Amino acid sequence: MSTQSEHPTLLIPGPIEFDDAVLQSMSHYSESHVGPAFVSVFGDVLSDLRKLFQSTDDSAQPFVISGSGTLGWDLVGANLIESGEAALVLGTGYFSDGFxxxxxxxxxxxxxxKAPVGSRPQLPEIEAALKAKKYKLLTVTHVDTSTGVLSELRNLSELVHSVSPETLVIVDGVCSVACEEIAFDDWKLDGVVTASQKAIGVPAGLSISFFSGRAIKAIESRKTPPATYYASMMRWLPIMRNYEAKKPSYFATPSPQLIHALHTSLTQILSVPLSERFAKHREASDKIKAAITKMGLNQVASNPDDQAHGMTAIYLPETIQIAQILPSLSKKNIVFAGGIHKEIATKYIRFGHMGVSILEPERGHIERALQSLEEGLAEFGYQKA
Amino acid sequence: MSTQSEHPTLLIPGPIEFDDAVLQSMSHYSESHVGPAFVSVFGDVLSDLRKLFQSTDDSAQPFVISGSGTLGWDLVGANLIESGEAALVLGTGYFSDGFxxxxxxxxxxxxxxKAPVGSRPQLPEIEAALKAKKYKLLTVTHVDTSTGVLSELRNLSELVHSVSPETLVIVDGVCSVACEEIAFDDWKLDGVVTASQKAIGVPAGLSISFFSGRAIKAIESRKTPPATYYASMMRWLPIMRNYEAKKPSYFATPSPQLIHALHTSLTQILSVPLSERFAKHREASDKIKAAITKMGLNQVASNPDDQAHGMTAIYLPETIQIAQILPSLSKKNIVFAGGIHKEIATKYIRFGHMGVSILEPERGHIERALQSLEEGLAEFGYQKA
Known part of the structure; x- marks a missing residue:
């Protein structure tokens, strides 16, 4: 049974199109948040998140808390750093600025x-910064949703561990988790914060995060208590541990329906090797980017090595306005997003390609989107130079 | 079409049983959080909340933010009071302690x-406290879900305005909004924080709150910035105003599915006069309490005037354990909650009676629950003294 009536195809960088079974889980009948059936499902979700992050380190800890992805920034700010301590933020756009x-x-x-628009800070300058000052943590926006710039994590983390081993490596993975590879243990990451509505494929409403044992220890050894109640990881930690041990526990009421939907989606995600999932996103992204280039359009992420695989930020031809192309696409039942990076907001559009739109090519989302874009540009007189 | 398969009847003080149409809205197809269709629905939700709070004062402001009900405490703590300022908390149990x-x-x-277990602070002692010290705000837990004690708001607010007019009157309405009357403007309240999963009848995941123009002014005139990012009301204020004006706006991604479910539920709630809704909860509660008394059982809320109308906290007979009666009820497909007030947790159970279980008596929830309780007690040898 489909829960989805005819509707415009949503190809923005989140929320994405959702699988029918995931949406069906959203209407699960009401359950007690401390009853055995729900506790078991929540416990499985937490165990599944360990697999999604390719982690087998028992000292690492997943958290699932009701909230927007933005709440992940508060988790980091309120718990992992104390007033006056230093943080190095790698600047890639709107979302690193937000962090x-x-x-x-x-x-x-x-x-x-800060890197110039469309690029990311390079290792030599990061090394120099880490040598110039002692940082409690470094943050990197894995995919900056404002530019489609992908940051490399493995060499970055190696650099941090070599130059400033006590600095925690924190990743904003809102637009990367479940479409870009993240090997949490192997890459020695200390934290990844993300949200449900992007490549994880679940309606918005869940802040999902994963922290290393080292990060948890940093919280436990704080000199001052965290200045937050709801976002206090020490308050959530025993709750998450209990749920994973399938014991009822209460701090604040979770959303059983969203947790059921997450359970459905994670079960689907983990039913095929993660490497295959990442490869499919990469292949589709390569094709999309080739088609964009063939149309004579440039990407905001200028270096091919720095381009995300779950979204593409595309500069419009100078003769075409956002207020022309987005409504034109909309008439063709394709929803793209406008720009959000303040320096270039009016000059580009964003195309999200994550989850079912990639994994179920029979839906035809990507072909229709590319064709609609090409037709839409032509409607306003654009011809490839 | 029913989205609900056979399932145990959930009669805990939240989450409650949900209406089919509300659950169906949870599986709404994916939409852009800044697209015109969703923005319009969110705008209507905010306007509807004004009606639910019986408010016509344009300076008052509704907020709907992804999160648990607990997040409402952070909204108050982070925004309405500054470090070192005084708050008077009326102590009624677990939830006032949490606040x-x-x-x-x-x-x-x-x-x-603090009042003794099962009661609430009385006006003369509140008056004395307000005269003894200047408080930035006073908090009252309208219904303390740990005891089923109902606090009176109208005379309380009148007292505060008369004795200490600059003190903000803040209500924790998690277990009262949409089943107990709240006349926000008439009673001169400054804030009510609540959640979606109780009498509002929507799955958990939304922090819903309503603040007076005076409360907003208090935030605007803070000497120090709020020590929170996600829970900063100044960051959310323009977003909520824009949504209500049906203009797209972004701070953090809301949950379209939960907002659709809230829209469906508020539309249902407002389709009949609120007075009728409150009267039905009151009548049903009176019958439930009479039946409990007839079984020879005592309530935690000892004074009939202080008893909530959406839940009942019931002392077990001394010979019967929670670990006997809850599983016995569960076998009869009735889910009650255990105790949560730390002084009496093992001695009582909680019966939630809000929303469709009251408004659609043809479901037979309440009769089955009372009959199951009586039978369950008899199974363990209880006879009315």
Missing amino acids: ADALRVYGADVTEL | ADALRVYGADVTEL
């Missing part, structure tokens, strides 16, 4: 290492 | 005026 703002709210002494 | 804890996390100087 920096959130850390400042909690009193962090933030240094933003 | 006090949350305020302390944000640096409030908290005085808890």
Whole structure:
């Protein structure tokens, strides 16, 4: 049974199109948040998240908390850093700026290492920054949803561990988890914060995060208590441990329906090797980017090595406005997003390609989107130079 | 079409049983959080909340934010009080203690005026407390879900306005909004925080709150910025105003599915006069309490005037354990909750009676619950004294 009536195809960088079974789980009958059936499902979700993050380190800890993805920034700011401690934020766009703002709210002494629009800070400058000052943590936005710039994590983390081993490596994975590879243990990451509505494929409403044993220890050895109640990881930690041990536990009421939907989606995700999932996103992305280039369009992420595989940020031809192309696409039942990076917001559009739109090519989402884009541009007189 | 398969009847004080149409809305197809269709629905939800709170004061402001009900405490603690300012918390049980804890996390100087278990602080002692010290705000837990004690708001607010007019009157309405009357403007309240999964009848995952123009002004005139990013009301205020004006706006991604479910439920709630809804909850509650008394059982809320109308906390006979009666009820497909107030947790059970279980008596939930309770007690040898 399909729960989805005819509707425009949503190809923005989140929320994405959802699988029918996931949406069906959203209407699960009401259950007690401390009853054995629900506790078991929540426990399985937490165990499944360990697999999604390719982690077998028992000291690492998944958290699933009701909230927007943004809440992940508060988890980091309120728990992992104390007032006056230094944070190095790798600047890639709107979302790294947001992370920096959130850390400042909690009193962090933030240094933003900003790259030009469409690129990312390079290892030599990061090395120099790490040598110039002692940082409690470094944050990297794995995919900056404002630019489609993909940051490399493995060599970055190796650099941090070599130059400043006490610095925690924190990843904003909102637009990367479940479509870009993240080997949490192997890459020695300390934290990844993400949300449900992107490649994880579940309606918005869940802040999902994963922290290393080292990060948990950093919280446990704070000199001052965290200045938050709801986002206090020490309050959630025993709850998450109990749920995973299938014991009822209460701090704040979780959303059984969203947890059921997450359970359905994670079961689907883990039913095929993760490497296959990442490869499919990569292949589809390569084709999309080739088609965009063939149309004579440029990407905001200028270096092919720095391009995300779950979204593409595309500069419009100078003769065409966002207010022309988005409504034109909409008439063709394709929904793209406008720009959000303040320096270039009016000049580009964003195309999300994650989850079922990639894994079920028979839906035809990507072909229709590319064709609609080409037709839409032609409607307004654009011809490839 | 029913989205609900056979399932145990959930009669805990939240989450409650949900209407089919509300659950169906949870599986709404994916939409852009800034697209016109969703923005319009979110705008209607905010306007409907004004009606639910019986407010026509344009300076008052509804907020709907992804999160558990607990997040409402952070909204108050992080925004309405500054470090070192004083708060008077009326102590009625587990949930007023939680509110006090949350305020302390944000640096409030908290005085808890605690009543004995099963009762609430009385006006003369509240008056004395207000005269003894200047409080930035007073909090009252309208229905303390740990005891089923109902606090009176109208005379309380009148007292505060008369004795200490600058003190903000803040209500924890998690277990009262949409089953107990709240006349926000008439009673001169400054804030009500609640959640989706109780009498509002929507799956958990939304923090819903309503603040007076005076409360908003108090935030705007803070001497220090709020020590929170996600729970910052100043960050959410323009977003909520834009949504209500049906203009797209972004701070953090809301949950379209939960907002659709809230829209469906509020439309149902507002389709009959609120007075009728409250009267039905009151009548049903009176019958339930009479039946409990007839069984020879006592309530935790000892004074009939202080008894909530959406739940009943019931002392077990001394010879019967929670570990006997809850499984016995469960076998009869009735789910009640155990105790949560730490002083009496093992001695009582909680019966939630809100929403469709009351408004659609043809479901037979209440009759089956009372009959199952009586039979369950008899199974373990209980006879009315």
